[in-house]
Amino acid sequence: MEEYSSNIKKEPDDSYVWTCSIDPEYYRESLKPGLYACLGIAVFLLLFGGYLAYKFRNPMHFGIVVGCVAIYLLITALTFRLAFSADDPHETYKMSDIYIKNGYGKSSVYFDYDKAKTVIITGKYLELMGKVKKIRVYTPEGDFPFVSNYILNRLPGDCERRYDWDR
Numbered sequence: 001m002e003e004y005s006s007n008i009k010k011e012p013d014d015s016y017v018w019t020c021s022i023d024p025e026y027y028r029e030s031l032k033p034g035l036y037a038c039l040g041i042a043v044f045l046l047l048f049g050g051y052l053a054y055k056f057r058n059p060m061h062f063g064i065v066v067g068c069v070a071i072y073l074l075i076t077a078l079t080f081r082l083a084f085s086a087d088d089p090h091e092t093y094k095m096s097d098i099y100i101k102n103g104y105g106k107s108s109v110y111f112d113y114d115k116a117k118t119v120i121i122t123g124k125y126l127e128l129m130g131k132v133k134k135i136r137v138y139t140p141e142g143d144f145p146f147v148s149n150y151i152l153n154r155l156p157g158d159c160e161r162r163y164d165w166d167r
Contacts, residue, residue, distance in 0.1 A: 007020065007140035007142075007143055008140065008143055008146070008147075011094075013096070014096070014097070015094055015095060015096040015097075016094070016095045016096075016147075017092070017093065017094050017095075018092070018093055018139070018140055018143070019090055019091065019092045019093075020090060020091065020093075020138050020139060020140045021088055021089070021090055021138070022089050022090065022091045022125075022136070022138045023124075023125075023138070024086065024087060024088070024089055026136060027086065027089040027091075028084055031080065031083055031084060034080075035076075035080050038072075038076045038080075039076075041072075042069050042072060042073055042076075045065060045068070045069050045072075046065065046066070046069055048065075049061065049062050049064075049065025049066070049069075050062055050065075052065075053065070091103065091138060092104060093137060093138075095137075095147065095150060095151070097154065098112060098113060098114075098154075099111060099112045099113065100113070100128070100135065100137055100151065102135060102137070109133070111128050111130070111133055111135040113128075113151065113154040113155050113156070114156055115130040115133065116128045116129065116130055116155050116156065117129055117130055117131060117159060117160065118159065118160045118161075118162065119151075119152070119155060119159055119160070119161050119162070120162045120163075120164055120167075121148060121152075121161065121162070121163050121164070122163075122164050122165065122167040123144065123165055123167075124138065124144070124167065125137055125138045125139070125167075126147070126148055126151055126152075128151070128155075137151065
């Protein structure tokens, strides 16, 4: 594996990989949809359990559902409390000629450059926005010029570029 810099490594498939710190507030905001989904599942289970208990006229069924949902919510609370308490979250990125990816495995997010409608350039990160997807690309200190030039040269011509040096 050839190195581009001390922080960015070039892979055999001509992609680049790095890990760096990201903004803790951005990280916490990205966790909120998962938390809301977990809470929505709990509400659905309670409503459905209540419906079944009413339908079969057995309140004990609802008690079992409430107990299971309570355990589920306890696990959810502990997991998200741990995740929200991260002081220095890190993210891994993979940058190729056609996409940028952050994260690992099934939790990774791909963003194809040709889907970009807007890019916000801040000096600390690039924020790529499409019709639906949005991704922030943080870079190791000193490598922002390389990463930003690499990505900006691959965006479509009609992609709006905004500069926000105050972020």
